Amino acid sequence: MYSILVATNFSRTSDNAVLYSASLAQLLNIKLVLFNAFKLPIHASNARISATSMDALIESTKEKLRKQALKLSDKFKIEVEYQCSYLDFELEIDSILKLYNSKFLVMGMSAKSLEQNLVGNPTTTLISMKNFPVLAIPVNAKFSGIHKILFACDVMSDVPLRTLAKLRRVAIQLKSEVTVFYVEKKINELKSENKAYENIEKGLENVTYFYKKVNSDAVIKVIEKEIVKSSFDMLVMMPKKYGFWESIVHRSKTRVMASGINIPLLSIPIE
Template sequence: MSILVATNFSKTSENAVEYAACLAKEFKTRLILFNAFKIPIHASNARLSASFVENLMNKNKNKLKEIALGLKRKFSIETETECSFVGLDQEADRLMQAYDCRFLVIGMSSKSMEQNLLGNPTTTLISMKRFPVLAIPVNAKFTGIKRILFACDLLQDIPLKTLAKLRRIAADLKSEVTVFYADQKISELDDIPHDSIDKGLENLTLLYKNVESNKVIEALEKEITRSKSELLVMMPKKYGFWESLVHKSKTRVMASGLNIPLLSIPIE
């Protein structure tokens, strides 16, 4: 098993790489660094020879290898690098399969109106709903993850194989998991069916929290602060074409800016 992390050498992605390296050490697994090479704007308007472009690409590869070597020495982990002209959204599936990755780590930009409307690279990858994506805010630092907040809008019919991914991560991190459920009217937890979650997350320390709210995002943000959670987990559902046009994904909204990492595990 491996962890895949994407970097474009920005401050946001550098922080994500550092966080991913900490996780790789924690999980005792290797870290794969990926960079999608892009020709600089000032050079793209000029007539460039093949050798010049190749030279730029090699410099990019060497920079990525230097970062990987530094992480290997600092964290005592195995590292590998991948550099491509093809973007992450096109390469992600191949890399996830080739290196048997648990999840993809990517930096998460600060919240803005533009991102809420148009999204960003992180929300684009989450929207693909093909593999787990761990989004790291620019100011998030890894100090261990002992409290996980699992937010869901359904407490049944989640496949066990999907829940198993969360169970393995929580078990490896020795984390307790709080299952957070918001509804328009408060219900007794005994009245809410959650047998599948009990079974899928067995052997973990599980807590259930049910709140009355018709503003799920606001309720989530308050619960993150109240519970001092260090990781938010969401499991986005797949929607049909027409429904996807009018549905504003809660996972996508949360990924447009958080103070703690967000792990999106698509429901299979």
């Protein structure tokens, strides 16, 4: 049995992601795991505190996690575990996912800001760096079921079947319908690209899905308008990996969307 792994640092943003994850775990009847990558406060680090004092800080964090886990377990009637590590989050997260058999990581997502658009945030950094799915939860998002999923893409021929299979599993488990939002090309052009169209047919087998066509150069704005217009519960995007020099000049649509939408974003990296 797999679990849901959610990162928390006890902030308002991460607390909301934890509550959303608990509701999702309750719906799927699976275990929830709280994960905190412990970091010393700046003043403590500068003071070079003793090993005993550092242990006390770590134990204090573990106690916070324990209390939070108990409350969640009682409220949502689910199994909740917790993990606290004094290690770099980005280095540790892969092994933690494997340890708890978690298929994706849940993280809180701050409100949109100019700084985030320029340099990103921890959530967008993981989306761009890692090869596992990340579910980003906006600070104001509340769980009310996931009935409608918007799958936004612009190059369908680049999406392999095994990547689409992950979206298929999510949709089936949540009993959601999927709208394939294909930007930049008309649907009859998509059908003419046999491989691309066949991949969608096979990849989303047994899933209720629809196509929507939009001809626009302003991809991100069009996606945002569609989210508001049709009241979707989740946005799914599949970011492509770029080389070093490409990454400097290319702004990932998934990364930009992750810095300021109002519904959860599930990022599934293309394998």
